Amino acid sequence: MKAKKYLWSIICVYFCYLTHGIQAIILSQNNVNFAKQWGFNMSDPQSAAYAAGLAAVSTAVAWTGFGKFISVWIGGEISDRVGRKKLMIGGAALYIICFLGFLFTKSALVASVCGFASGVATSGFWDASGYPAVQEAYPAAPGSALVGIKFFVSLSGMVYPLLVVHNANSGNWKLNVMIPVVMSIICLVLAIIAPFVYDDQKKASEGNDGKSKDAVQAEIDAAKAAMLTKPSKFVVFLVMFYAFLCMAIMYGAQQYTKAFGLSVCGLSEMQAAGMTSIYTIGSICAVLFWAFMMAKLKWSPLKVVLIDSICTAVALAGVLFIHQVAIIYIAIAMLGFFAAGGALQTGLAVVQLFNPGPKGRNTGIYYTFMGAASYLIPVVAAQLTKASGEANAVYSLMIMLLVFAILAILSSLYLVAQHKKIFGKSAL
Structure with a gap:
């Protein structure tokens, strides 16, 4: 069985994304300590210097996103x-x-x-190679293999915020x-x-590249042959644009x-860190649930995306408009389940x-x-923080996420209608 033969490649990818789960939140979870290390006065939370320090951290987070943005497309081609x-x-x-740089630098x-x-490392290197690698190593249920990535991102996202508070309280935040x-x-x-499956196949086909390309093209042609009509450019745009909507909400x-x-x-501080962990626990539960639904019950990825979008909007509304701690915790768990529980990876299966087409591309x-x-x-967050302070900034940001969730619902409903037209059967 291919999955057993290439178990190490699956372990490698999953452990890399366990590490990425920390990379994704390391700046925001340690924002005050990083700002202090970079020379900002963080003694008074109401001061302009404090806001400037938080804005500097958000700017560094934004540069992380920019590195992802410019590298992942070409990374797929190179992969x-x-x-x-x-x-x-x-x-x-x-x-x-990069982590050594974060550890030692005193410059924002x-x-x-x-x-x-x-x-660049995350998207241009790992996303471009890791996502295709697990699909190739476990072809029996590639959707479930992709959702497994999210499980390990979520696992570190659940544990790390609590470690951050514990180590900071112990005076060892650099741990x-x-x-x-x-x-x-x-x-x-x-x-x-x-x-890695792809690399071994590539080596085996050296000098016989035509057959390898023919096999890949045959797979693509078979998928296209299952369509009654060709999807419009707008449909193709929407399935790609879902990544923007989903990532904006999740991030x-x-x-x-x-x-x-x-x-x-x-x-x-500990209660707030607990919110992040509850959010992550929700996402882990969702990973296991949706992996079962898609692998065993053969649910369409589009059906999962629609359900995720609707419930994400409900959860965000709960976070925004019901300011009772118990309700907020429930809403945050729902948000983790439906927004961060593999929705982004499931969207790739919809693509x-x-x-x-070629998986890397x-x-x-x-x-x-x-x-x-x-x-x-993070760019918007930084500007809002400078203009109106942290409390107003994060509240406005959550409203923007709710708008994105509503757009995701409308996009998913349109794609459900197009699925019937293109494949002759309902996605639901």
Whole structure:
């Protein structure tokens, strides 16, 4: 069985995304300590200097998103050309450099450069190679294999915020940066020793490249042959644009849930960190649930996306308009379940359904839209924080996420109607 033969490649990708789960939130979870390290006076939360420090952290986060945005498209093309292993190794090496930069730099500018490089490492290297790699290693249920990535991102997202508070209270906040340095070194070792399906096939077909390309093209042609009509350009755009909507919601909730709890809900530091963990627990439960639904019950990825979009809007409305701690915790758990529980990865399966093509290329285009969102959200957050303070900024940001969720519902409903037209059967 291919999944057993290439188990190490699956382990490698999943451990890399366990590490990425920390990279995604390391700046926002340690924002005050990083700002202090970069020379900002963070003694008075009401001061302009404090707001400037938080804005500097958001700017570094934005550069991470920009690195994702500009690299993932070309990364997908390179992955299809040179194979998965080289990009997985390169991403791990870049992660080590970036985390060491975060650990030692006293400059917000250098931290932003490290943020940019970590974005390139994540999307240009790992997303472009890791996502196709797990699909190729587990062809029996590629959708479930993709959702498994989200499980490991969520796992570190659940545990890490609590570690951050514990280590900070113990006076060892830099342990929060040392941990991902060690994990990145393990990623590098795994990437070096793991075999990858695509790379082995590429080696086997050297000198016989025509047959390899024919096999890939035959798979694409078979997917296109299942269509009664060709999807319009607008349909193709919508399935790609979903990455922007989904990532904007997921990234905004992931990065600013703690700030929302502290500044809007009046929670303690540990309670606010607990919100992030509850959000992540919801996403882990969703990963397991949707993996079962798609692998065993053969639910359409589009059906999952529609349900996720509707329930995400409901959860965001609960967070925004019902300011009771118990209700907020329930809404945050729902938000994690439906917005961060593999919705982004499931959307990629929808892309392959409506727009069959080389997996690396489709992943690259899809995650370019994702990168745009991960750049836009922290930029908006930084500007709002400067203009109106942290409490108003995070509240306005949550309203914007609700608007995006409504757009995702409308897009999904349109795609459900198009699915009937294109494939002759309902996605529901």
